[in-house]
Amino acid sequence: MMMSPAVLTRRAAPVLACIGLLAVWQVASLALKNDSFPTAVEAVRAIPDILGDKESLTNILASLRRMAIGFGVAVLVSIPLGLLMGRSRAIAAFFNPLLMVIYPVPKAALMPIIMLWLGVGDVTKTLVIFLGVSLPVIYHSFEGAKAVEEKMLWSGAAMGLSPAQRLVRIVLPAALPEILTGCRTGLVLALITMITSEMIARQSGAGNILFNALDMGQYDTVFAMIIIVGAMGICLDAIFERVRARLVRWSEPQFDMPLSFS
Amino acid sequence: MKAQQNGRGSNDAPHGCENDRLSGRLLAKFVPLNVRASETEDGMTVVPARPSEWMSPVTSQEPASAIIEINHVSQVFQTSARKDHLALSDISLTIEEGAFVSILGPSGCGKSTLLYIVGGFVSPTSGMAKIRGHAITAPGPDRGPVFQEFALFPWKTVLGNVMYGPRQQGVRTAEAEAQSRALIEMVGLKGFENFFPKELSGGMKQRVALARTLAYHPEVLLMDEPFGALDAHTRTRLQNDLLNIWERDRKTVLFVTHSVDEAVFLSDKVVMMSKSPGRIRQVIDIDLPRPRRRNELLLDPQYQKYVVDIERMFDESDEAGAPT
């Protein structure tokens, strides 16, 4: 199938951006000649060593597992809570102050306390990821549920839907675009909190490899890990975006705004 | 005539509606203009809503019973700007089973609010509305709203929207789909079954909203300016279709409109409201024979008199109802 020039440009753009970034990096590191700033080529060369090493791979997979569990549980808890808050003033009045207290606190800052209670194992790190993901998902679900058109709920009520059915079958789908925006933010936050949690409680994980290498002055490994984590972020986001676009095809804007960069 | 009456007994509205429409059209051709049960001098006198004996056999000969009673309903809104706003003031109205009643009034006189109260979506500040003698406290599938804002489910296709009600009532998928497809065809949207609401024009959305409500066979239709966003041609066509459905099923219809023409053309009764506060100004019985055909009615002096008289009252109420 032939691709139109516009589509071709859109497909090629991310690849070009990555190549451009690596090129700038290469030139800059060659110019600076700093030990702690390896060239792009050196960093990229270190990637197969990391991925080929069984222990490193186990570490990375352990990170991903914690992230998946933390993200999954957070989404499963936060969406219902956010939706209930959006449709019930009493529930919102109860939870809003609690969330407002937690919201501005960097979740990693809570880690030392959680470590005291739950140790340095998986539970602590997963809990921190859970906290990081929850807030944006709750917030967006809440906003999405609040914005659901009243007449839509009335139409459902007239067809005989009970309040619980309306929440699941009208509020949830109607708020879905907003909820998924929250989930996308949550996914990026999951990756961030995953790395920071492993930086604080060094025991296993991708963050552990990164910061150990930093301590030992293996800068090519450090930068290779940054590339790996970055690539993981890009892939997860791309997959998520695919799923999101599928689920909310019905709500996407009809027309491309000229000169918009979306 | 016979065909029309036979068609009415059945409850599966969408099936064969095409035939009924056709027979309605043919029928109209053979009904001479001067066939009239009662030619009253004064169109405004209160006469039985449906005097023409050849139209009434459906509800048999017994006197029509009240299906909806609105008793001294008032609605006060707390507004952010002003303190209290009296949107409806002491409204009392009885709607008989199978009647087509229009509510006519200037913008902001509380027409939608009154409809919401009957729908059970809003509880009145004082007074109460009843359906078949039971106080209305919540919405229910016996009352089907068609909202001014359409309120379609944007994540459902046209077909999905129309099937939603029947599926909720437990109709099997295949059956619900067949009925819904027929309804979609009736409102002129054949070929758009798999479109999402965002892909439709305003008028098309309005037609989907109408089909979606008709699909679950509510006893009472609550229609809030359902034809407001349509072009003249589609509007006329849908008015005719609505009349055909109504003449067959004899659903009770409470119909809000801005258009005097439309109200007179469709209704047994026109409820005129005035503004600030919303009050019933007058209830006018429309004594025109059915089935009504627009092109014939337009030439009918009695129809014209209704329209002119109501428009005149409207002008008066504009002067009288100016905010003080």
Ligand SMILES: Nc1ncnc2c1ncn2[C@@H]1O[C@H](COP(=O)(O)OP(=O)(O)OP(=O)(O)O)[C@@H](O)[C@H]1O
């Ligand atoms: N939720 C509300 N809060 C405050 N005021 C309201 C609310 N709903 C309606 N009103 C007021 O009540 C009055 C009647 O509103 P309503 O929507 O019933 O009018 P309407 O006759 O349907 O008008 P239109 O023909 O323009 O649709 C208006 O003055 C409006 O400002």
Ligand SMILES: [Mg+2]
């Ligand atoms: Mg209105």
